[in-house]
Amino acid sequence: MTRAHVFFVATLLLALLAALSAGSARALDRTFAGSVQLGENVAPMEPSTNSGTQSFYGFTAELSGKIAVDLSEHVSANVKICYGCHGFETDMAYFDLRLNDELNVRVGRFSPSFGAFNLRHDPANHKLADKPLPYDMGRMLRMRDWNLGVLPSPFPDNGVEVDGAHWFGDTAELEYAAYAVSGFKAGQGSLDLDFVQSHSGSLYYVDNNNLPAGGGRVAMTVKFAPTVDLTFGASGMYGTYDPQNKFTYGIFGGDMWLRAGRTNVRAEWLMRRQTFDTSDQSALKYTVSPTGGDFFVKHGAYVELEQPLGGGVDGIVRVDGLLRLGNIAAASPLSNQATVLRYTVGTSIVIARGVRLKLSPELYQFNYTDANGRNLEVCLQTAVAGAF
Amino acid sequence: MRGWVIALLVSSALGACASTMEQTEGMDPSAVPSEEQADYAVFAQRCSKCHSLARPLNSGITDDGFWRLYVEKMKRQPSSGITENDKAPILRFLHWYSGLKARSDTKVDTKVDGGT
Numbered sequence: 001m002t003r004a005h006v007f008f009v010a011t012l013l014l015a016l017l018a019a020l021s022a023g024s025a026r027a028l029d030r031t032f033a034g035s036v037q038l039g040e041n042v043a044p045m046e047p048s049t050n051s052g053t054q055s056f057y058g059f060t061a062e063l064s065g066k067i068a069v070d071l072s073e074h075v076s077a078n079v080k081i082c083y084g085c086h087g088f089e090t091d092m093a094y095f096d097l098r099l100n101d102e103l104n105v106r107v108g109r110f111s112p113s114f115g116a117f118n119l120r121h122d123p124a125n126h127k128l129a130d131k132p133l134p135y136d137m138g139r140m141l142r143m144r145d146w147n148l149g150v151l152p153s154p155f156p157d158n159g160v161e162v163d164g165a166h167w168f169g170d171t172a173e174l175e176y177a178a179y180a181v182s183g184f185k186a187g188q189g190s191l192d193l194d195f196v197q198s199h200s201g202s203l204y205y206v207d208n209n210n211l212p213a214g215g216g217r218v219a220m221t222v223k224f225a226p227t228v229d230l231t232f233g234a235s236g237m238y239g240t241y242d243p244q245n246k247f248t249y250g251i252f253g254g255d256m257w258l259r260a261g262r263t264n265v266r267a268e269w270l271m272r273r274q275t276f277d278t279s280d281q282s283a284l285k286y287t288v289s290p291t292g293g294d295f296f297v298k299h300g301a302y303v304e305l306e307q308p309l310g311g312g313v314d315g316i317v318r319v320d321g322l323l324r325l326g327n328i329a330a331a332s333p334l335s336n337q338a339t340v341l342r343y344t345v346g347t348s349i350v351i352a353r354g355v356r357l358k359l360s361p362e363l364y365q366f367n368y369t370d371a372n373g374r375n376l377e378v379c380l381q382t383a384v385a386g387a388f
Numbered sequence: 389m390r391g392w393v394i395a396l397l398v399s400s401a402l403g404a405c406a407s408t409m410e411q412t413e414g415m416d417p418s419a420v421p422s423e424e425q426a427d428y429a430v431f432a433q434r435c436s437k438c439h440s441l442a443r444p445l446n447s448g449i450t451d452d453g454f455w456r457l458y459v460e461k462m463k464r465q466p467s468s469g470i471t472e473n474d475k476a477p478i479l480r481f482l483h484w485y486s487g488l489k490a491r492s493d494t495k496v497d498t499k500v501d502g503g504t
Binding site: 029031033070073076098101104113116119120124125163165167170173175219221223226227229231233257259261262311312350353354356387388 | 412413430433436437438439440442443445446454457458461464465466467469471472473
């Protein structure tokens with residue numbers, strides 16, 4: 001029996017304990033919520049066709065509907081269905097079995113606790129039209145070169161999570177999470193994670209190997225004043241992604257979120273270290289070093305300031321980037337030290353309560369040129385997002 | 389180049405349209421009675437951290453019992469920053485606002501979710 005199996009059995013026992021201790025149920029409560037975002041990425045320097053595209057620059061729609069059912073004070077269920085570029089996807093389908101604030105067991109399909117951004121991944125909950133580069137899932141320019149971000153968000157997976165939080169008076173809160181999930185996937189001989197296969201039903205929503213991935217998160221929120229609080233956290237996950245369980249990925253991150261009044265300052269760093277198959281030298285761009293040549297490291301980070309400007313207008317300034325170190329597919333335009341930096345100045349304007357217009361010009365600075373010899377590119381991300 | 393010019397024109401037009409309809413996602417402070425201002429301040433500060441204030445304000449919920457469960461659930465959201473002492477002022481404001489909505493709405497049957 002592996003440690004993952006022990007973890008699974010232990011969490012099931014905890015879940016059973018929580019269910020048996022469920023208090024008297026109030027009347028069954030059902031809630032429904034949803035959001036819609038229509039986006040348009042205007043990228044005038046990109047090719048005029050989406051065939052073999054490096055970015056989605058036409059209209060894109062993201063919509064979601066979520067129902068939450070509170071069966072009792074200790075048991076609840078959530079189901080959230082999303083529609084985006086990938087079609088329909090089950091973003092959430094799980095039970096929460098809560099013994100108390102310090103001990104909750106989540107069972108089903110969910111995004112495991114990692115980092116700070118994923119909590120706000122719904123387009124109605126973040127004020128720019130696109131996500132930070134470490135979490136990008138298809139809005140960035142030259143996304144095929146980079147195979148998206150470090151950890152494209154959201155990242156729903158099947159599994160079980162134990163989490164909880166404890167307040168120390170009114171000044172500090174410690175939260176934790178530990179989980180086992182199926183993990184990311186890729187085919188035999190793949191040089192990187194296959195995020196389409198990881199989230200697609202085309203190859204079944206089951207693990208491609210028999211070893212779960214595991215991870216966890218610890219975060220602390222400190223309140224310095226009634227309107228000033230600071231959260232900092234650390235996250236990590238580890239697993240294998242190929243059918244033979246030979247190749248591994250480890251994703252680690254640190255995050256900070258300062259909120260003073262309505263001003264938000266956020267910073268986050270992620271790093272993915274991944275081993276890959278080096279048996280076919282011809283598939284790789286660089287000669288494989290006999291020591292340490294079988295892995296690459298992909299870093300991603302962002303710093304973001306979000307400031308209300310009055311009259312329902314928010315200003316957002318963000319700097320984010322990716323750094324990829326290591327060998328890569330022979331046909332890739334990236335080098336073994338590839339970078340992209342992005343500078344964004346955006347605004348989010350309330351059109352009506354619950355509906356926002358988002359506008360953000362972006363400047364990309366790559367350390368390699370495209371077919372037209374460019375290493376600088378600009379685009380304008382626009383979107384209208386509403387929540388209900 | 390032409391695409392970029394069109395983009396700037398379209399975005400300017402959208403921005404102009406939005407500015408003519410602008411309003412905040414929270415309450416107009418002048419519409420909140422002075423005795424509710426302190427409670428509203430706690431509600432607005434805490435409940436705008438992870439989602440728009442439009443979510444609770446547009447929900448149409450008027451059931452105090454439901455709000456109690458829901459604020460408790462939101463308190464448990466990671467990094468929400470909602471403390472035990474924040475719950476009372478938030479619930480007092482929601483009770484007042486629910487009454488206001490109940491008086492102005494004749495049909496209220498939807499509920500809200502944090503959308504996270």
